[in-house]
Amino acid sequence: MSLSVDSVDIIKKIKSCKTLQEVEVIRLEYLGKKGFIPSEMKLLGKLPIDQKKIKGQELNKLKNIIEDTVNDQKILIENKDLEKKLKHESVDITLPHNEEVTGKIHPISQTIFSIIEIFGNLNYTVEAGPDIESDFNNFSALNIPLHHPAREMQDTFYVNNNGQDNVLRTHTSPVQVRTMLKSKPPIKIIVPGRTYRSDSDSTHTPMFHQVEGLVVNKDATMADLKSTLILFLKEFFEIDNLKYRFRPSYFPFTEPSAEMDVAYTKKNNVLKIGEGDDWLEILGCGMVNPKVLENCNIDSTAYQGFAFGMGIERLSMLKYGITDMRGLFDLNVKWLDHYGFSPLDLKTRSEI
C-alpha cells in the first residue's frame, strides 16, 4: 500500500519555487484545509484497521517532510531577497563626494575630537555629566560653600526647580565630583562638555565648552600634572618647542593651584603659538584639594590627585585663527564653510 503521490516530486516542486507566493501555493495544495494531506486523513476512517495504521504513518511522514521543505525554502528565498536588497542599497564609496552636500564639522567638535585622541593615547577615559547640576556638585562639594566669595568668580545661571537649587553648570568640575562619588581610585578621566556663565562679548559667550581632567591615585604629583599639560599642548598645537609658564593662582578645589600661560607672537594679524614675549592664559589646574576628596568619600590620607580645566573655544580659536568667539555660535553657513572641516579628510596628527 502506498500513497498516490511521490514525496521526491513534491520536494522538487517546492525547491524550484522562486517566490514566497509560489511556495504558499504548494503548501496549500498539500497542507491547506482542503489540501491533499487533510483530505487523505479524512478517508482513513473508512480503511480497515491494519491499513489505517500504515497509511496514517505514511501521511504523517509526508506531512512532516513537506512542512520542513516549505520552511527551508521560505528561509532560502527570504535570505536571497535580503541579499538582493542589500546589494541594491549599498553605497559606492569610491565615488568622489560632493563638497556642497556633505556639510562641515564644526571647529568645536573637531577640537573635542583632537583632545579626546590625545588624552586617549595617554589612557584617559571620557566621562560626561548633565548641563543642569545640583548646587552641591557644582559648588559645595568643590569646596565653594554658600556665600563663599568664589561663587562670585562665576556669573551663574540659577535654575529654580520646585525649590531645589539647581544651576546650569558653570564649569565641567562637577563631573569630578560625580566620578569620584561613583568610582574608586585610580581615576584618570577627561570631561569635554558644555558650560554656562552669564557673560557675552567678543571673548565670552553665555554657553561655552570646557574640558576637565582628573587623575586620582596614590602618588600623582604636581610634576605629573605639568608634564601632562605640556605634552598635551605640544600635541594639540603640533609644535615641538613650547614656551610656557605656570603662575600661582587660586581655585577652592585645588591646592596648590596654578594657571598656565603659553607664549605667542602676533605678526600681520597672524597668531603664532609657542614663542614670543606675549602670554596667553590657557588653563587652570592644581592638586586636588584634600577637602574635595573627603567630600567625595575618598580617603585623603591614602589618595591624592591633580585636576585641570581648559576652555575649548580658546583652544580652537588659537589653533584655527578664529578671532571673534561669537562666530562659533552664530549658525552662519558661510562661516562654517570657511572654518569647518570636511568630514572626509579629517587628519589626526598620527596620520600626518
Ligand code: PHE
Ligand atoms: N573649573 C575651573 C574654571 O572653570 C578650572 C579648573 C579645573 C581649575 C580644574 C583647576 C582644576 O575656571
